Amino acid sequence: MPRNLDLTALRAFVTVAETGGVTRAAGQLNLTQSAVSMQLKRLEESLGQPLLNRRGRGVALTPQGEQLLSYGRRMLSLNDEVWGLMRDDAFEGELRIGVPHDIVYPHVPGVLQRVAAEYPRLRVELISSFTRSLKEQFARGELDLILTTEQGVDRGGETLQTVPLMWVGAPAGSAWRQRPLRLAFETACIFRPTVQRLLDDAGIAWDMVVNSDSTRTVDAVVSADLAIHANLAGNAVPHLEIIDHGGALPELPVVAINMYTSTNGEAPLADAVAKFVREAYQPRFAAVAAQ
Template identity: 60%
Template sequence: MARNLDMTALRSFVAVADVGGVTKASGFLNLTQSAVSMQLKRLEDSVGISLLDRSNRTIALTSEGEQLLSYARRMLRLNDEAYSRLTSDIFEGEITLGVPHDIVYPAIPQVLRQFSANFPRVKVQLISSFTRELKAQFGRGEVDVILTTEENCDAGGVTLQTVPLIWVGAPEGQAYRSRPLRLAYEGNCIFRAGVQKALDDVGIDWEMAVESNSTRTIEATVSADLAVHTMIEGTEPKYFERIVHSGDLPELTSMQINMYRAGLEANPILDALCQQINAAYGAL
């Protein structure tokens, strides 16, 4: 006799696989941790195999879990498409979403995937730029929703997270010890002026080792241990390392991840996108 897989349990399984843990997945799904854990257990019981390797601190997929994940993604995509087309009002159009490049991951791909499933006929154009440029575009009415990284939130915005700004350098690098301290920043980076002021306030001489609007140029310079940089905690790539400076560098301020949306009037499509972004950042 044919048996059916539980779509709700599959959704929890995919969310856990995507974000790497039950806690983050529960926030993204708007469920309790215990509910997600129960769904995972029910799924494993139904197929009679272990899908998750829980032997380490971080959850990983077993080989059977990796195989099921591929099927689960396709099943959920088809389920969501069918449900949306049959039960939802048909929305069509295009939304422009602007996000600074350093906070695109891990939340935005999840948001775009879920939004596309819910509104298959709405196109989301994602643009990535610096906060200053995104706010200028938003002010000109060129972008519907933007995220920003800044010290404060302007009127009309919503703060999604407050996160520390940290010093980063090459793995096992020593550039942070040099004086004058060599810095590498894009010309439009909103962190740049505040970092320079923090260094001035504690009397640390500095110089710009490289100025470029190419993120790859900055990354190459820092990873070669020729300069240091600052980033929002948790966004540093694998080829950077947080600098444990033991007081050799000043402590930095926290930054806010803010969201601004165009218009105050009700708009079901924009409302849904903003709600999903808010939920995704709440789960991090």
């Protein structure tokens, strides 16, 4: 007949083993020393094995205790994960997410929908801005999780995907043939200096005809075939298309889509949402996790 371990007693044992004594464990568990000692005794009796060698005020693990400690940690971790998942009130609060406008689609709406379904008490604020601004806000602790588009990844970041940067223009447009080459970029666009440098290296004269913080302004000018722009492959707006320049323009670099997650007091919330983001960008991750 299957028997069940007492998780309360198991938690007492793991805490005693990790803190090195009943007194410290009692303080961490907010219990009396006698209550902790009773739980340890009950666990040893149920298993029929000695788990601790009591030496004065300290304790040492028996071989059986060492073996149980490894399993106990994993069991309690899984217990806590299930508890947090099933009780949405464990995920009350507010989470601030920053995403560059050009990668909001296709994945972010699905992530937000999943968060709303699984953690209805969690309030999510979405901030759309440029990578440079998002990283500054993140560094100041104003954002809990950010996605970025960069040519590399800083310490603490995780690369979700790499995507080539492509020249885009109006459908069947000819602006890319003009010299000087007319460009339209947001003032704070992180790709702007890279594009300028590549054109300079290729000996192609250029003219920045749009200096704006508005993405709509850039899109309007480019779709009117008055300038060209650069977008991540697969993220161009419907009224623009990738330019088939046949080598007349320099090849643009591959860009990393990165995720940075806060380690402040909202970390459990950020970690939960980061898992959804990771699975959206890397479906194979979700498949492996489900096995």
